[in-house]
Amino acid sequence: MSFVASNPIKNGSSIIIHGAKIEEITLTGTLNNGKSIILKHYGITDVPEEKSNSVPTEFDLSQNYPNPFNPSTTISYAIPTDGFVSLKIYDMLGKEVATLINEEKPAGDYTISFNANNLASGMYIYKISSGPFNQTKKMILMK
Structure with missing residues (x-):
């Protein structure tokens, strides 16, 4: 060339x-x-493949990884349309302990890290809301 x-x-x-x-x-x-x-x-022999620009076809909230975790974990989610997204963490009494996302997002696949250094060991709930989609999952913090 x-x-x-x-x-x-x-x-x-x-x-x-x-x-x-x-x-x-x-x-x-x-x-x-x-x-x-x-x-x-x-000596340039390989170029990494570009990520696909495909848009997800359905809403999805994945199980956090790792789970159990200490002190941080990763949560992945997908939204098929542009819209307002809320991702919040609750303790087992229903008290909101963290807001990870509370904003407009374009359609796509996302990953966010959650650091629970300031929380006690125990089970927590994370909930995503976007348009008609609402889903919750459990995660365990073990210190």
């Missing part, structure tokens, strides 16, 4: 080259001071 700049390359500018398997890059061009430049780079 080779690239020839049609205009002088300005100081501080960058050129991005995308490809599935690039084994060698040769860049030839002229700097804005009139000097020629040839840049060769070898």
Whole structure:
């Protein structure tokens, strides 16, 4: 693969080259001071795949991981349409102990971390609400 700049390359500018398997890059061009430049780079053999931009087709609230946890855990969820999302944590008496999300979100898959350093060991409930979707799950904090 080779690239020839049609205009002088300005100081501080960058050129991005995308490809599935690039084994060698040769860049030839002229700097804005009139000097020629040839840049060769070898050894790029793999480029990570881009994440899919697919939108989930249904609401989902996953079980936190790890569970039991100490002191932090991860909660994943999916929303198929743009909308207001609320994700809250409650103790077993129904008292709200944390609000993780309380805002508009575009459709997509999400992961959020919850740190329970300031809470006592025990079972907690996490609840997501978004449009018509409401779901709760249990998690256990073991200190």
